[in-house]
Amino acid sequence: MSIVTRFAPSPNGMLHLGHAYAAIVAHDLAQARGGRFLLRIEDIDGARSQPELPDAFRADLAWLGLKWEEVPAQSTRLADYAEAAVRLESEGLLYRCVCTRTEIVAAARVAGLEGPIYPGTCKGRAVDLALPHVLRLDVAEALRYTGPLVWVDEMAGEQAARPELLGDVVLVRKDEPASYHLAATLDDAADGVTLVTRGRDLFTASHVHRLLQALLGLALPVWHHHPLLLDEQGRKLAKRRGSPAVADLRLAGGDGLLLAQQLRLRRFPAGISLERA
The missing domain is CATH 3.40.50.620 (HUPs)
Structure with a gap:
């Protein structure tokens, strides 16, 4: 059976390199196994959700060379x-x-x-x-x-x-x-996601999600918690800390395909590293 992965950003800030890495992990796992890669916009964050950002997300992912199927946003x-x-x-x-x-x-x-x-x-x-x-x-x-x-x-x-x-x-x-x-x-159950990919910072949350799946009679996926990208202080990249936006690199005329390949090879810009196991 082919797998289904997803990337599910919230439109409360621009995507940074940590998001790009997460999207690439989910995309490449689906591609390698003949599966499907979904994009879902998680837009129920109240006043923090910015309706113009999903278009920027799509432009960022396309710039990185990723291909996806879009599923209904959370607000639906x-x-x-x-x-x-x-x-x-x-x-x-x-x-x-x-x-x-x-x-x-x-x-x-x-x-x-x-x-x-x-x-x-x-x-x-x-x-x-x-x-x-x-x-x-x-x-x-x-x-x-x-x-x-x-x-x-x-x-x-x-x-x-x-x-x-x-x-x-x-x-x-x-x-x-x-x-x-x-x-x-x-959402993951409704979208038929079979491999839930996300950062290690959400590993503990998966214990709760497993309980909810059992309570609600939902299908059981497999998880893939990948390491995070860290800044110079060893903190995970985050919108609230102003981590560099993918859109800034895209609009400056950068090469998205090259950036994606560098992230796949774990070659990161100065000041950014990958979390150790």
Whole structure:
């Protein structure tokens, strides 16, 4: 069976070289195995989504010599996200949370949890529905529902699913129709993605996505978590840090095919390196 991969950028900033590398990895894996490479625009990031950017993304990918099939953007799938959330809530697997980010960080620190992992403050208590709230997945209850789960990463092998590593994640946000976890999981299933390619920084998220697939009866893909491109300080390239945009190189008259080939050979511009295993 041929594979299906995808590149799914959010139009909240220009693509940088890290995005270019991720797109090339997904594209080349599909090409090498006689499969399909999809482009999906993840455009439900509220006011941060810039409607003019998808055209720039397409121009960047074409400049790099990539060929793709485009599938419907996330903004066309809001009913699917709502339906999934209603189903999970009706099964007692979601609960409402009114905690602010500051409260969550403080409570997690008191509980001795690393990072802003939600300590379950609102679980099992009545909340004022007049207040802005999110819907969180009760991970412990969900695992009692599914039992033990496994998933496979092409780079790291078989994994026992441990969604508790991220705590009770948000599935429906205050200001958006769905979180990344819910939307991306549903989208990949709807698009028939069989090989989910993304950076190692999202490895832990895949534990949660495996749980959602089991809860919602979705097809099980294989994952491929690739290393990230890093800046001079050893940080992953990021829009918020102003990492150099692919469009700037394209509009300056650069050679996109040459750049793509250099990225494939892991020859990176000065100041950029590849994350070590």
